[in-house]
Amino acid sequence: MIGKHRGVLKLLQEKLSGGEIYGVGCACHLAHLAAKQGVKALSVGPQDFLVDVFYHFDKSTKQKEMLREDISFCNETIRKVLKHVSTRWLSMSRTLERVLHQNARRQTGGGGDLSGGRERRLVNIFKEPTYKLYVLFLHAIIPRFDTFNMLLQREDPMIHRLQPVMMKLYQELLGCLMKPSVIMEDKDDLLAIDATAEDLQKSNADLFIGFSTSQMIRKQDLEGSYEVGRFCAEMRGFYQKALVYMKQKFPLKDSVLKAVVVFDPENRVKSNFSMVETLLGKFPDVIPENRTDELFMEFTLYQTCTDLPTFSPQVDRIDKFWHQVSQLAKPATGQQQFRLLSQLAKYALLLPHSNAFYESIFSMVRKNTTEVRSSCYN
Known part of the structure; x- marks a missing residue:
């Protein structure tokens, strides 16, 4: 939809x-x-592995019953086998976790009929220790993306936190791959770090691959093997590709996203008026030009004011906070103390931080309209 030429x-x-x-x-x-x-x-x-696991049980009553018996025998809670959908944002992490928490023998139906290609693939996968390394690694690293994703799926305005959380995700992935000294040297400009430079990267021993992955390598006595060497090389490739993509596609340098951070109460002391001026350039009709000096005085007072409403980012909505700020009155005149600044903040907070709400509507429509029910009149 956002195509450069025909979108x-x-x-x-x-x-x-x-x-x-x-x-x-x-x-x-x-x-x-x-x-x-x-x-x-x-x-x-x-x-493909996760899809095979799902369909191994999905169409077979026999396999479902064998799975249920095995889980009951082990005195564990019976849980649904989840289906991985590649287009669903938070699908892989939960699906991997569900598979890893169940015994390999139970996942393959207790050693039942292995005549099908899917069954043979699953057995070979569970018998191959190096394959599990990849699964454990993804189980460790994908939640980093999921945490970022879930934060930005909130319905309340999050535009003021978008740029910081993007940089935090970028820094986390950098920390998994690059030497700490390299990151500290360019801590003020992380985007200047060349993530593909191997001489700046950690050794295989220090590379983040997940605690469970490291434990498995030690227990299976795989340290120094060719398979682990290739595995670590591919982990570097994972980080490099993800970081290069983020650097190219994420709006990490967007001036508006950098400036709107000024309306985060936790950043008010570290902010400066040039950030407000950037927003004024994007919203020229919000504040009259002849009232810029008045806006500057409001901003200065906002940075040092001790009577602002309390704000907790985990509990409180940022738009409600600024509504409360707009109600603060000057002691002498009773007029609004932050009239212009709160007005600009309300406009800036209208900017959408993601398309999660609209994507959820599309999902609801797909559930309502099916092959059997082609319209809402049926």
Whole structure:
């Protein structure tokens, strides 16, 4: 939809006059694509394996019953076998976790009929220790993307936190691959670090592959083997591809996203008025030009004011906070103390931080409209 040549964004830019229209992409979708780019560096992908596990039980009453008996015998809670959907943002992590928490013998139906190709593939996978290394690694690293994704799927405005959380995800992946000294040297400009430079990367022993993965390598006595060497090389490829994609596609340098951080109460002391000026340039009709000095005084007072409403990012909504700020009155006159600043904040917080809400609507429509029920009248 945001195609450079024939997408909706291009159409709006051509048809609408006045103002400025620009696109930054959905951060949730971009994180999903960054993880997919990383997986492309792996010689063994878990997607087909997870799909095989689901369909091994999905169409077979016999396999379901054998699975139920095995789980009951082990005195464990019977859980549904999850289906991995590659287009669903948070699918892989939960599906991997469900598979890893069940015994390999139970997953293959207790050693039942192995005449089918799917059954033979599953048995071979569970018998191959190096394959499990890839599964354990993804189980350790994918939650980093999921945490980012879930934060930005909130319904309340999160535009003020978008740029910091994008940089945090980028820094986390850098920390998994690059030497700490390299990151500290360029801590003020992490994007200047060349993630593909092997001389700046950690050794195989220090590379983040997940605690369970490291434990398995030790227990299976695989340290120093050719398989582990190739595995570590592919892990580097995962990080490099994901980081390069994020650097190219994420709006990490977007001036508006950097400036809107000024309305985060936790950053008010570290902010400066140039950030407000950037937003004024993007929203020229919000604050009259002849009242810029008044806005500056409000911003200065906002940075040092001790009477602001309490704000907890885990509990409170940022739009409600700024509504409360707009109600603060000057002691002498009773007029609004932060009238202009709160007005600009409300406009800035209207910017969408992701397309999660609209994507959920599409999912609801697909559930309502099926092959059996082609319209809501049926």
